[in-house]
Amino acid sequence: MRHIISILLENEPGALSRVVGLFSQRNYNIESLTVAPTEDHTLSRLTITTVGDDRKIEQITKHLNKLVDVVKLVDLTEGAHIERELMLIKVKATGAQRDEVNRTADIFRAQIVDVTSTIYSIQVVGTSAKLDAFLAAINGITILEVARTGVSGVSRGEKVLSV
């Protein structure tokens, strides 16, 4: 199963490498990773998506918790949550394709953020699945470049991850 683990990490040099190192050292895989400081500049928030059965995920969270730099973490997929990922995608768009791309972008509530006579740059925001679906939908259009941020997320409702 796919899990989204959100971590509050001390904003210290070397902290990120400890988290990433743990995954490679213990043979866990990282599907995506995002990291940036939070409103409190001594803390970074890290979101990792990974796959594994319950046992593996339990081990991953236990080992992450053992890292001295990890202040707190939550497995967002354990409860209701909101996940978002942002994708910038640059496609070739000429002639009839321009309309087609436009329509597809509309359907996905994507925005065309840059235009040249032959190229569209599009921004898509949503779950990773939605981003995948968008890529599938423009199948047939020449993709020049894709940049995805990886998943970020929060729990729904009252539940918060904070110190």
Added chain:
Amino acid sequence: MLIRALHDEGVELIYGYPGGAVLHIYDAIFNQDKVEHILVRHEQAATHAADGYARATGRPGVVLVTSGPGATNAVTGIATAFMDSIPMIVISGQVDSSLIGSDGFQETDMVGISRPIVKHSFMVQNPADIPNIVKKAFYIATTGRPGPVVIDIPKDVTDPSKKFKYSYPESVKLRSYSVPAKGHTGQIKKAVEILLAAKRPILYTGGGVIQGEGSALLTELTQKLGYPITNTLMGLGAYPATDKQFLGMLGMHGTYEANMAMHFSDVVLGIGVRFDDRVTNTISKFCPGAKILHVDIDPASISKTVAADVPIVGSVTSVIEDMLELIKSSDTKIDRKALDLWWKQIDGWREKDSLKVVPAENDVIKPQQVIQCLYEITNGDAYVSSDVGQHQMFAAQYYKFDKPRRWINSGGLGTMGFGFPAAMGVQLAFPDAVSVCVTGEGSFQMNLQELATCLQYNLPVKIVCLNNQALGMVKQWQDMQYGGRYSHSTYAESLPDFIKLAEAYGHVGMRIEKLSELKQKMTEAFALKDRLVFIDVMVDPMEHVYPMAIKGGSMKDMILSKTERT
């Protein structure tokens, strides 16, 4: 400032080796007399000596090395300590802050290199941070599941011309690090009920009991219950080996009765153990009929390999104390009849006498006889540090440790070269105690340069070398699994004369070749109380360690001798 902080932390001894990046620190050492520095002859030995000191005393070992090669030489010792959860502080010099990242002379990324083998690490950026970082490092290294902590210090940070107002913090608080204290009462209650209702129970305990200072309580619990107990290689001494409830060590080279009792038990109480593959044999066949109760301070150790039915996270002492209380107040009475039957079954297994020594012919010495002799002449009361190989297993099997912290060996990493420097660290911790290193001629050659250190500091370590003229453990596997093809495991024709070697370093060397002389000569050697004696005992080179677990089997599957298996 660094040395002052170490002193304020209560450090009396550090093991180290100087170099460019730590010269300011060495100058500070020169100018004081509170912290004693021991000059080793190789940084790896500094880490093992500090490790031996820590295992014997329970206090953290402290190491000081220079940048680059000094730091990388320390890596094996850090990994050794990490695998066995030994508290250690390694201070490594680093090039000037301004040079970091430039591939400067003797620059290595020590924080990076050591990352997977430390509990935590620090890179000091400001001189004023030193006291705080030292305090934090000791706190992290010694609490919870202990482990090594690296402090990497760029040379400019220790520059004495950089003054700051020094004050050593009294305590530390880390928002991201907490130490589990008491176990969950509900869980402990549940475990106690299962334990009391058991018909074929066994206690399986390990290094965590020793590290957690839980030996006395464990002994009380075990004797109150009247249940059988087995220790891991790391846990020897946590329960008195001469007591009748003790079944010996379990695992790959454990006794027949310990492994059989584990396999056929209905309740296993694991305390301070990690269900290591050298214990469990094939996980899917492990203790098929048993409920697993697992107590450990490290949540990540629980259900890592074997799923626990009742996991309890907490310190060994607090959990056992709670258990003792709950046993007193519980209405469940131990089923004495079932327990009697269980002990009868165990006594049947004991009759196999799996550690029976069959004497050789022609006055040839069996390695097991050397350990038996050592046990006798030291009255079972020595500190025994071991290297890695057959001799290590013989020492674990035949030296009956009644006290914790007497058996000092590299269990998790299995580091050849560990034993001698560790014995040196033990001797420095306890100058009047008998510190023995049981080694093989292979392992000893990995850190023999420390003979010089022992001369310099008058350390009368007794080195008992079970000389089988081969990398015996490797050769044993080649005998058993590779048709006796001894690929690079023998070197009889090129062994040094260890007697002359010991003498060249200013020590005493002694060779024993006949069984009939063993006891008398060993006694002579140990009578030389103030001298380091290298005792080169020529033993039967064809001997194997038995019992031995059969790969792919369960714990009851063992090879018992060259001709017998279960």
